[in-house]
Amino acid sequence: MSGQLERCEREWHELEGEFQELQETHRIYRQKLEELTALQTLCSSSINKQKTRLKDLKHTLQRYKRLASREEAELVQQLGANIKERQNVFFDMEAYLPKKNGLYLNLVLGNVNVTLLSNQAKFAYKDEYEKFKLYLTIILLLGAVACRFVLHYRVTDEIFNFLLVWYYCTLTIRESILISNGSRIKGWWVSHHYVSTFLSGVMLTWPNGLIYQKFRDQFLAFSIFQIIMGIFYINTEFCLLIFSDYKVPHRMELSFMSWHCTQLPAWCHHSSKHLLSAYCMPRKPPEVSSLVGA
Template sequence: MTDGGGAAARRAEEEEGARMEQEVRRAVEQAKELQDAAAAHVAAASSEEGSIRQRTLALDSSIRRLRASVGAQAGGGLLDPKLAERLEEELQRAGCIVADGDASSFLPAKAQGGFVRMFLGPINVRASRKEVQLKVKEEYNSYRDRTALLFLIFPSALLVLRSWLWNGCFPAFPVQLYQAWLLVLYTGLALRENILSINGSDIRPWWIYHHYGAMIMALVSLTWEIKGQPNCAQKQRGVQLFLQWAIMQGVAMLLQNRYQRQRLYTRIALGKAKRMDVVWGETAGVDGQLWLLCPILFIMQGFEAYVGFLLLRTAMVGVVSEWQVIFCGILLVLMAVGNFAYTVQTLMVKSRFKAKMKSERRSSRS
């Protein structure tokens, strides 16, 4: 009985071992078959992707060539202005279809700059799917909305506390905390804007460079000693004006976010802008909005330059002679001049475009 039971147990063990071996062998074979099928699929997809890429590049080149040809013939009087305008709108709409659809992932990507590589390393931040690109844009818009509110709340709280609690003299820590927040803020904006540009956004290079300068200024200001008494009000006059300018910048950002984004959505619906385009240019609004935005922008730019000159003057007369004061003053003046020049340039472009449209309408009516 004992030998019979042992033999039966050994047979059961052998059968179980054979069954497990067969299942393992079957799993190995299935893994090989799956690998072969996946490799064949990748090869076929790569071949098809190459064909679509060639078609996309050819169509993009054709659209660019046709737009240049229409512009040249219209400028030379060989093409009716009304027809040229209609053809230009259709070509622009075709370009937006290519740039806004899934085919955009097959267009050549912009080279990643050193700023992105410095923070993220040599990875590809170009999204292959359009919905992912749009999520990046929406996150950027949300970040700007939160930024505008904090630009109002943070400096306003510091100015109120200065009058009510700190007897007209800022303590060092709250101001340095605000400057550290500015460093994080502008770094986040610049990083997001670089990624948006790589993914096909039309964001202007000047705004990215402007945020580079703001990052450097925030970093330098962290090392700026904020002295208290005596003569606290005189020594901290630049800090006070800088906080007031930050409040004005927050107001301007809120207006841009509210008015210009509505206009951008309209342009996207008409096929005159891409879905990846963002609100930063001062001329994205309609006339009534520009009458409100432009004075605020010019006042803010003038105030920015004034704060920079004030910092330079305090350094020249010896009130605050640290190198950080001189550096921040020069940087503020340069950024104000750049903002003013860019705003005037874009307004002139818009004015010339509107004048051209009016003249074409008059000529078509006559």
């Protein structure tokens, strides 16, 4: 037997031994996966039971509060606050558990589990979402400038409007996935993307004519102002960086943050005062919430 054939035989035996180890590792993986699925089902069932009982308890307390004395009213108020806090805890717990998709995701993706199970995966998806907004904003800005001042053709307008439709459709899908993973994005922030998708579709299918040409320049001039989204991106990336470095809870905030500045290190208040000033107000504008991140 030649030396080369012997080396091939030895290599095969080594591969055979590694394959046996791989099979055992894969068997353990499948076993753990089944255990994980069982634990997820158990947690989801327990949370639903707890939420139902808390809801009944809350209604009972509300009825009793009308007849309660002053001391009893204070106890009822404390229990109500505890119930509200517990519901927030359930919200964070459910961010790590599979859940049914909403109507929109079911229509677009079907019954696919979109829950990300680790903080790193949630943060990475949220960060990728922000970068997607930045890159497309730059492209759309350049497209709007070109169509407004250089390219006065219907075909280029259609390409630009189609890009707008695709961009806003993609945003709504990604934001729905973020919400499924614990993001507290404000409803109006998502809704305005649905409206933008519809209006972009109207522009795409609008027949060329005198009225279209009169409205076209105004629409393109307005589209140029999308550069403000770049400012939102810079703000968000700054906060995501701090969340990542200092492990502040709720890392899925989007544009305006909903946490207190006292959670940040002292140097942030001095070196980044112009950025943090927008975050020191209560929960309001386009929240972009809790990334544990999306």
